[in-house]
Amino acid sequence: MAPVVRGLGIANPPLYVSQSEAFEFYSSHFTLGTDEKALYRRLLLDGPIRGRYVGMDRKEDACDTDPDRLNARFLKYARRTAAAAAAKALDEARLCAADIGGLVVNTCTGYLCPGLTSYVSEDLALGHGVRTLDIAGMGCGAALPNLEAAAGLLALDGEKPVLSIAVEMCSATLFMGADPMLIVSNSIFGDGAAAAILQRDGAGGGLVRVLDFASGVYPSYRGQLQYRQEGGRLRNVLGLKVPHIGARTAHEVLRRLLERRRITHDAVKWWAVHAGGTAVLDQIERELGLDPRALRFSLDVFQTYGNMSSASVLFVLKRIIEEGRPCGGDLGVLLSFGAGFSAFAVLVEFL
Structure with a gap:
């Protein structure tokens, strides 16, 4: 029996940076060559993106290159944003944490052991009996194999819905340099999380x-x-x-x-x-x-x-x-x- 997505929630970290603000920040806080600045100008000021949400306390955090602090920032905002998206999905599905039987989380923008399922299950108070699975290293495509894995968990025990979360803090991987591919990355990537709740077909409701x-x-x-x-x-x-x-x-x-x-x-x-x-x-x-x-x-x-x-x-x-x-x-x-x-x-x- 095909699973049904009963609830779908999205969330972003609170700090929003317009593309013009990003250009001003890069120009004033980093030494950019003529070609670098021209490419940033074209991408940020003349490109289609209006702005991006970033998992930072303040814009100046973009200057931090310490790996330990970057990973700590990733954890802080990834768990918060993932939990926020999940809460919205639960609300849309008219479910509570006790109803969830499985949790699958994917990310590629930070490494944790234990993975984010440990933190998100705690933040949502899912309980000790929830089945968990962390997916790492699959990049931009990972939300869809995440859904497939969640459907697999649902097939094992279809009595309880499964929560599928894709969360990325791309700002934790900001990497300055003259390489055009870095400039493109620094100009287009933002942070966010999306959560879907899968349930058995016939259980009522669904998107x-x-x-x-x-x-x-x-x-x-x-x-x-x-x-x-x-x-x-x-x-x-x-x-x-x-x-x-x-x-x-x-x-x-x-x-x-x-x-x-x-x-x-x-x-x-x-x-x-x-x-x-x-x-x-x-x-x-x-x-x-x-x-x-x-x-x-x-x-x-x-x-x-x-x-x-x-x-x-x-x-x-x-x-x-x-x-x-x-x-x-x-x-x-x-x-x-x-x-x-x-x-x-x-x-x-x-x-």
Whole structure:
């Protein structure tokens, strides 16, 4: 029996920085070369993003390069933001903490042992009997395999719903340097969390029915998109080919999913695609032959929040539900890709 998403919550850390504020800060607090400053100006002042939420007490925290303090900041804001998103999902689902039987959390922007499930289960008072699973190292695509793992936990014991949380504090991986890929990363990534509650179909209520999953891993492209350790810190690697690779691999995974379900491309009415950037969305639109308006919710999320890594795709789904208002029975696809190189697709039916 297909699981149902009963509640969907999103949250961001409280500090909001407009792109113009970010440009002013970088210009005044770091020594930038002429080319660096010109690229920051183009991305921050002339780009589509209006601003981003960041997990910092104050903007000056962006100057801190101490790995221990960065990881402490990651923990502080990741657990708070994840718990806030989860609380909203519980409220929408009209459930309480005692109703939850499983918790799956993914992140790639900080390392903890124990993982975030230990902290989030404590913050939400989920109880000692909750099943937990931490997912790390899957990058921007991880929310969708998280949902699949949550569906697996639900299949083991379908009596209690499972809470699936994607949370990223990309600001904890800010890495200054003249490399254009660093400048792009510092200009587009933001922080956020999204939480979905999965329950058995037929238990009452729900937003979407999760029909099927598909995924693919392409190690030959690993070097195009990854974090690497440098001086005890995470440094983002964002290759120029990422939009093309992401679109091509996502298309391949999607094709397998639709063929398995014997569904035509035209039958899909709603597209929740990872809001990785305008180049990414443009390439996916071309690769899939989509109408220009098909990805408007992804673009809107990118313009409003920046790229929140794995959380982004669920922000898009939330916006589709609230603003697109799909009809019951409409089919939708969630698409994401990330480190690995990996790509993921989920087929859903709106309720």
